[in-house]
Amino acid sequence: MRMETFRISDTDIIKRLVSAEDSYLEKKSLGDMKDVVKTCVAFANTCPAEGPAGILCFGVREDGTIADGPQNFESMTQKIRDKLSQVYPSIEFRTRIITKDERRFLAVIVPGSSNGPHFSGPAYVREGSSTIVANEELFSRIIDKRERKVREILKWKDKRILMRRYVLHPAPNQQRNPWAYSDAKVVDCTAEWLQLEIGGLISFPLDDVRLLGDSPQPPNPLQIEVPQ
Helix, strand or coil, rough: CCHHHHHHHHHHHHHHHHCCCCCEEECCCCCCCCCCHHHHHHHHHHHHCCCCCCEECCECCCCCECCCCCHHHHHHHHHHHHCCCCEECCCCCCEEEECCCCCCEEEECCCCCCCCCEECCCEEECCCCCECCCCCCHHHHHHHHHHHHHHHHHHCCEEEEEEEEEECCCCCCCCCCCCCCCEEEEEECCCCCCEEECCEEEEEHHHCEEEEEECCCCCCCCEEEECC
C-alpha cells in the first residue's frame, strides 16, 4: 500500500467535514462504535486502491462541527484496533487525532485494498471432521476458485455454449448425467448466479455450475453442467 494514501493532511480532512456523507466519508458521535467494522471493511472494499481513502470521523456532527463531550481518544483508538482485528483478510488503516476550532476529533483513515474482498470475520473450511478458520492460503484459494469460474464464463457472455443437466442429489444407482449437451446462451454471470437463455431466461446458483472445459469440436464452445 502506498504511504501517500496516509499522507492526507489534517487540513484536507477538515475541509471534507463540511461535505455530506458519501462513499468516502462517514461521521459518528463520540463513542458510537456501532458498525465500525462494517464501515471500515466497506471502505477497503470500495475505495480505489490507488485513489482517495475512506475516512471515518468520531466526534463530528453531520454539519461538520466538532461535538462537545469527554474525549478519551486513546481508549477509543484501542477499541477500534481490537474491533478491526476481526477483519479477514486484514486491512490497513491509520488513526489520527485532529484539532478544529480548538476541539478535537478522531479520524480513521482506510485506503482501498487490492487484497479484497474483505469480510468482518474469518472464513471457515472443513479439515477432515473439523471446522477450522481458513488461513491466508486457503482463503485465497476459495476466492480465486470463484473468480476464475466467473471470468471463464464471462468470456462467453452473449455467445452460445454447450450445456447439459445433472442430478444434484441422485438416488442410489441413478445415473448422474443422463442428458446430452444442448445449446445455451450466456446472459450474465456474477459471484452468485449464472443466467442462461434456454428458450427463456433461467438462473442457476454459481456454486452448482461445473466447468468442463472447451468442446473439442469447432468452434470449441465452453461446456458446462448445471443442475436439473
